[in-house]
Amino acid sequence: MSERISRRKLFGMGAAGVAVAGAGAIAVRGAGGEPAPARAASTSDPVPFYGEHQAGIVTPAQDRLHFVSFDVTTDKKAELAELLQEWTAAAARMTQGQEAGAFGAVGGEPEAPPDDTGEALGLPASGLTLTVGFGGSLFDDRFGLASRRPAALADLPHLPGDALLPEISGGDLCVQACAHDPQVAVHAIRNLARIGFGRVSVRWSQLGFGRTSSTSRAQATPRNLMGFKDGTANLKLEDVALLREQLWVGPDDGSGWMTGGSYLVTRKIRMLVETWDRAPLAEQEQIFGRDKGEGAPLGGKAEFDVIDFDAKGPDGEALIKDDAHVRLAHPSHNGGARLLRRGYNYVDGSDGLGRLDAGLFFIAYQRDPHRQFVAVQRSLAGKDSLNEYIKHVSSGLFACPPGVRDAGDYWGRALFS
């Protein structure tokens, strides 16, 4: 099939109504003069797939998420590498608004199963990004990769308050699908799972219905399910120098195959929304250290005002308490550690006890999870006044390799060759 064939071509249709792949994608330049990560011109356009870094990390956070973790079911390294090549080819297509492509079976013939499951037929690329990561368990003795495991991919320690469910934690491989249309994100994950049939099986998957972070100064800050603006003090794609320091793995970081990659931590954090909803407004604002309406730091006026941790109220007490979330999570409290947060709100039905099962699917990227996520979470876990209202129920740590350079490259090539 030609690279330019449209999703609508799949079942022998004409080209009417086709979303022309690649049209409308623009390249922007970051503040530091470096090429900034590609982004779509509108919410229906494609995001370029090839590049130095994987898309879906600093790409302006799309509205919807489908995240999946896989267990590898083959024990042959060659089959695993082949799967990653097939996934890369399918991702290069789907992110440009094309169908998944033919793998194994001949496509489009009445006697064969269709190559693409079809539910995204006629839909535009919708800003789809697919970002792959490798879990620590991939580096056990099945594939002879043990010696290639980066130190940064060491298991996360048990942290105070963890109530992790193993069946929705970890995994050998992960794929983060972000898009402005959930049908497009779900379609992509499903087709990757289908291509992986016999080699991987779905371990857990999570839908996020609304982004709860901004990763660009051009985006408005969204709200989480506690009603607060979330993502204000996030690392943003415009912070080119900081990203080099805090986000991207460098050539001297130990594992050459990860240069240009980043480490991904996921935490599913259940919110006890019913209890939260009974907390007074003043208490809610003290817990975060920001006001609920504007998102301004207490003592400040506007959302992006610099936080003044020394500000005192008329009673002489600190406006931002010692156990406030932004104080404990702030770089000044954590040896300068910063995160690129990219989480999503979730609702998974109800919990059987009369309450909605809702919260934050926390996603953070960083150069070293032990110096960054673990440091911040250790400050929070011990002391954060937010802890009364949340519970961490799943955890994942994945090494996301650098971007795929061109059609001859594939996800994790430097690891497998």
Next chain:
Amino acid sequence: MSERISRRKLFGMGAAGVAVAGAGAIAVRGAGGEPAPARAASTSDPVPFYGEHQAGIVTPAQDRLHFVSFDVTTDKKAELAELLQEWTAAAARMTQGQEAGAFGAVGGEPEAPPDDTGEALGLPASGLTLTVGFGGSLFDDRFGLASRRPAALADLPHLPGDALLPEISGGDLCVQACAHDPQVAVHAIRNLARIGFGRVSVRWSQLGFGRTSSTSRAQATPRNLMGFKDGTANLKLEDVALLREQLWVGPDDGSGWMTGGSYLVTRKIRMLVETWDRAPLAEQEQIFGRDKGEGAPLGGKAEFDVIDFDAKGPDGEALIKDDAHVRLAHPSHNGGARLLRRGYNYVDGSDGLGRLDAGLFFIAYQRDPHRQFVAVQRSLAGKDSLNEYIKHVSSGLFACPPGVRDAGDYWGRALFS
């Protein structure tokens, strides 16, 4: 608080960035000269709340769903009626892009919990509709309503193939929240649950990420997770005479309080997508009796071609098989019964067996569920070749009362007074 206050006013903010409630809402006229159900002018505008019928039935299907079923926990009829009044007032506000409003607690004071949970602050109305229904269990002996139970609300019979889980079926009350922004739908349900604290508790709840039906000829037909266009032969809001015959409860239908209302059937239908994805294209098309690309009936060319059930292939065999879904579901096969379908695609993570837990949250409105849904589902359950790939796991039947006429009226007033 004033009726026109904006969602942004809630935490003592100015009016900057306010979505002016009511602006942009238009009233359109249906083909039959009757006032057609109100709809929003764009996906961010409000849908009018007051009217002869509840919004959210023929309203052009919005993109996202949050559906919730409640158990009533009080046994006082007066408290239940009061709750419905509070819900009505909150719904009248939230559907117009305003905050939920003050109920019980004083609002907006630092010492009190906020009146609104806040996560929709700054978001427009987004076409939100809230549609309420009463389950058969509400008519037991708790509230003295037994004699008011409509015959049409008799429990659905057990149907072949049913694999229903009681914990996600039924319920005393339901609310269907549809909107173009999932955050707005989730916010609405959550605030209704919060207002109901101590009187209702959440029994089950379901998120639908993408609509899988059209309810207006002005809408493009979306695709379900089997990749087929879904909603082609649906009842549409433009079919005014048919709606009177098939959708709306009439004054002679037995229960006066339901005049202008409609009966809602929900079925959560799990799809075995992995098995489906291995079925040949020709088999998939025979199962539905339509082609996958266009959605045309087999033997036809275009999506809206009239189905020719007598069409034969070159081999003399019927093109649309005896066990094809559209043959079995067609009115000609079911004593003329038709449905207004309004379902949503869902993905609820994975099933612990390596597969996505995905399918269709089927929603259908009708004048008499026993003559309509049950008749159609009986034809399908016995014979439909689709059955190999699906499983009905939950079921609900609710009597949705007529619309709220004005600010002095409330959901179910004719039942409670």
